[in-house]
Amino acid sequence: MPLVPMRLVLDHAAANNYGVAALNVNNMEQIQAIMEAARETDSPVIIQASRGARSYAQENYLRHLMLAAAELYPELPVVMHQDHGNSPSTCYSAIRNGFTSVMMDGSLLEDAKTPAPYEYNVKVSREVVQVAHALNVSVEGEVGCLGTVGQTKSDAPKVASTEPHDADLEQEPEPEMAHLTDPDEAERFVAETKVDALAVAIGTSHGAYKFTAQPTGEVLKMSLIEEIHRRLPNTHLVMHGSSSVPQELQDIINKNGGKIHQTWGVPVEEIQRGIKHGVRKINVDTDNRLAMTAAIREVFMKSPEKFDPRDYLKPAREAMKKICIARMVSFGQAGNASKMRAAKLF
Numbered sequence: 387m388p389l390v391p392m393r394l395v396l397d398h399a400a401a402n403n404y405g406v407a408a409l410n411v412n413n414m415e416q417i418q419a420i421m422e423a424a425r426e427t428d429s430p431v432i433i434q435a436s437r438g439a440r441s442y443a444q445e446n447y448l449r450h451l452m453l454a455a456a457e458l459y460p461e462l463p464v465v466m467h468q469d470h471g472n473s474p475s476t477c478y479s480a481i482r483n484g485f486t487s488v489m490m491d492g493s494l495l496e497d498a499k500t501p502a503p504y505e506y507n508v509k510v511s512r513e514v515v516q517v518a519h520a521l522n523v524s525v526e527g528e529v530g531c532l533g534t535v536g537q538t539k540s541d542a543p544k545v546a547s548t549e550p551h552d553a554d555l556e557q558e559p560e561p562e563m564a565h566l567t568d569p570d571e572a573e574r575f576v577a578e579t580k581v582d583a584l585a586v587a588i589g590t591s592h593g594a595y596k597f598t599a600q601p602t603g604e605v606l607k608m609s610l611i612e613e614i615h616r617r618l619p620n621t622h623l624v625m626h627g628s629s630s631v632p633q634e635l636q637d638i639i640n641k642n643g644g645k646i647h648q649t650w651g652v653p654v655e656e657i658q659r660g661i662k663h664g665v666r667k668i669n670v671d672t673d674n675r676l677a678m679t680a681a682i683r684e685v686f687m688k689s690p691e692k693f694d695p696r697d698y699l700k701p702a703r704e705a706m707k708k709i710c711i712a713r714m715v716s717f718g719q720a721g722n723a724s725k726m727r728a729a730k731l732f
């Protein structure tokens with residue numbers, strides 16, 4: 387049974403000091419790109435779907451795509467994770483649809499934008515843990531609110547806010563509401579809820595427009611990760627919004643008729659520093675989106691006569707696979723699927 391609970395993969399990652407990329411999907415090509423990258427690098431896999439992805443793909447398509455992945459790659463452990471569940475019922479419907487891990491994001495209320503009181507967060511997270519654990523499903527919680535420090539929403543280019551709202555880019559709290567994770571609260575929260583993994587807010591945000599300059603220790607609080615890990619050595623930490631937003635991809639998009647405003651992501655070296663201090667799951671979505679878009683734009687510009695979707699979806703899939711391979715190698719998960727198999731973990 388290669389669909390496995392996230393706890394299994396993250397426990398192995400913790401015991402062997404590596405991190406695992408959690409990669410978002412909406413469609414078949416993205417799942418294929420991830421699975422091929424994982425096979426090539428012998429990596430355990432975390433695939434995640436947001437509420438937006440579940441509604442875009444529809445539950446049945448998504449479930450069968452995941453089952454196809456598990457069937458075609460029996461040598462790889464695959465986690466299917468609900469990204470940013472906004473309520474217990476979202477988490478339960480994910481579990482009914484075969485997800486082996488859920489995030490109950492009680493840091494925000496059910497509207498997924500209003501910061502929630504701590505007591506609310508504990509209540510919903512604890513409830514989901516009780517149900518999920520009984521079904522061998524893992525749970526990720528979140529303390530603190532994602533956003534950016536040292537950057538206000540008005541710094542982000544207008545194009546970001548005029549994009550049609552995509553439920554994947556979870557509506558974020560206004561910057562003044564965004565707050566970093568308080569280590570005391572994190573410690574209490576884990577004791578009170580028993581979550582398997584904890585997302586921490588350290589200054590990253592979702593989407594492409596994370597930082598208006600190369601991030602420094604002032605805006606990206608890696609030291610906070612170290613502090614939380616010192617207090618919670620047995621909790622798997624999760625970094626959200628951790629795309630690196632490669633300059634090269636921004637350039638390809640812009641050279642081919644795109645309009646991405648100059649932006650900076652989370653440097654891979656900072657993520658590697660996090661992995662040394664308890665970060666086990668790293669959420670990456672934007673980099674894959676950029677890679678696919680760059681490849682598609684290139685085909686459209688260079689070969690305007692083409693109209694078979696495979697002519698641009700194949701290069702798009704290939705480009706996403708390349709990013710996935712790069713992340714799997716730099717996070718250290720490469721080479722670990724066979725070790726998990728040898729240890730009879732799945």
Ligand SMILES: [Zn+2]
Pocket residue numbers: 470592626627669
């Ligand atoms: Zn997130």
